[in-house]
Amino acid sequence: MKPFAGADHAIRIEVLDDAEAVGRRACDLVCETLSAPSSVLGLATGGTVEPLYAALITRHRAGGVSFAHASSFNLDEYVGLSPDHPASYRATMRRLLFDHVDIDAARTFLPHGAAADLDAEATAYEAAIRAAGGIDLQLLGIGSNGHIGFNEPGSPLASRTRVVALTEETRTANSRFFGPGETVPTEAITMGIATILEARRILMLATGTAKAEAIAAALHGPVGDACPASALQLHGAVTVLADRAAAARLG
Ligand code: F6R
Numbered sequence: 249m250k251p252f253a254g255a256d257h258a259i260r261i262e263v264l265d266d267a268e269a270v271g272r273r274a275c276d277l278v279c280e281t282l283s284a285p286s287s288v289l290g291l292a293t294g295g296t297v298e299p300l301y302a303a304l305i306t307r308h309r310a311g312g313v314s315f316a317h318a319s320s321f322n323l324d325e326y327v328g329l330s331p332d333h334p335a336s337y338r339a340t341m342r343r344l345l346f347d348h349v350d351i352d353a354a355r356t357f358l359p360h361g362a363a364a365d366l367d368a369e370a371t372a373y374e375a376a377i378r379a380a381g382g383i384d385l386q387l388l389g390i391g392s393n394g395h396i397g398f399n400e401p402g403s404p405l406a407s408r409t410r411v412v413a414l415t416e417e418t419r420t421a422n423s424r425f426f427g428p429g430e431t432v433p434t435e436a437i438t439m440g441i442a443t444i445l446e447a448r449r450i451l452m453l454a455t456g457t458a459k460a461e462a463i464a465a466a467l468h469g470p471v472g473d474a475c476p477a478s479a480l481q482l483h484g485a486v487t488v489l490a491d492r493a494a495a496a497r498l499g
Contacts (some may be wrong), residue, residue: 259467259486263495267455270489271299274387274453277487278304279313281385281449288377289320290386290444291345292397293337295424296453297389301345308349315351319380321373323388323397324438325361327411335426336361359409359437366437370409374443386447390454393417394462394475398438403476407440441479450486452477454494463490464497 264270278300281287291297307313322337331338338358346356357376363369377383388396393415399407400415412435414422419432426432444450454463466477467488480486490498 258484259480259488261467261488261490261495261498263490263492263498266491267296268299270296270453270455270491271303273489274300274451275303275307277451278385278387279307282313282315282318284317284384286317287319287384288380288382289318290383290439290447291320291322291341292387292389293322293324293340293344294389296455296459297387298344300387300453304345305348315349318351319355320351320357321377321380321383321439322356322358323386323444324436325359326433327361327366327435327437328433330362331358331360335430340425361433361437366411370411370437373409373437373439377439377443377446383447385449385451386444388444388450388452388477390452390459390462390466390477391418392421392458392462394465394477396441396444396452396477396479398436399441399444399476401476402473403441404473405471405479405482406442408443409437409439411435411437441476445479445483447483448485450480450483452480452486452488453490454488455491457493457496459490459494460496463488463494464499467498 325337329336359373360369398412423432465475469475469478471478471481
């Protein structure tokens with residue numbers, strides 16, 4: 249498929265049959281990064297990345313990949329959830345990946361959503377990313393409103409790790425990860441758009457019709473805070489893996 253042509257950037261778009269195929273292809277690309285003597289992964293949560301994590305576990309069990317020399321930084325965490333809350337992103341990452349591969353738990357980082365001083369936590373998270381040498385490959389999903397991480401529409405392109413309010417659309421979409429009667433937090437701590445753009449490479453995954461409009465706006469629309477994912481047009485090394493449903497509006 250043709251790369252997205254712009255002034256001084258290129259976004260490589262690959263369209264695959266379905267979500268499982270996106271997961272398998274993403275697994276190949278993440279394994280390439282992991283084959284370096286050491287690597288720093290930027291990780292995401294959400295339904296889109298689950299087939300990728302399942303594929304990585306399968307590959308690891310078959311002896312095909314090791315995380316022994318990797319560190320990871322997740323994009324975001326809910327404010328107010330302790331790491332052992334089942335819907336926290338720390339617990340989610342343990343369940344979906346960390347507990348099943350040979351990554352050193354001490355080198356898996358997520359913002360602490362239950363920190364007493366969240367501003368200090370955000371500053372420390374940025375410092376930890378820098379101390380690790382920056383992120384080699386940042387994995388992203390996309391919200392149906394175009395968010396990346398929890399940078400909702402209106403987030404400045406220059407934003408860094410900070411506390412943000414979640415939109416009702418995002419809280420409703422994510423209520424499926426919470427138990428009956430549980431309330432989705434109203435805030436999260438997220439890497440900012442500028443933080444994300446500092447990753448050396450970016451890998452965005454999008455699956456399902458609900459993402460078709462957002463992906464089209466991100467890749468073909470104007471760059472601006474109405475669609476936070478449009479900021480990817482400013483980065484020089486982005487690969488987008490979309491299934492046919494998510495790619496439907498790419499033309
Ligand atoms: C999660 C995150 C979010 C999700 C997005 C898509 O860490 O940062 O931006 O990637 O909300 O979520 P799913 O994949 O559940 O549709």
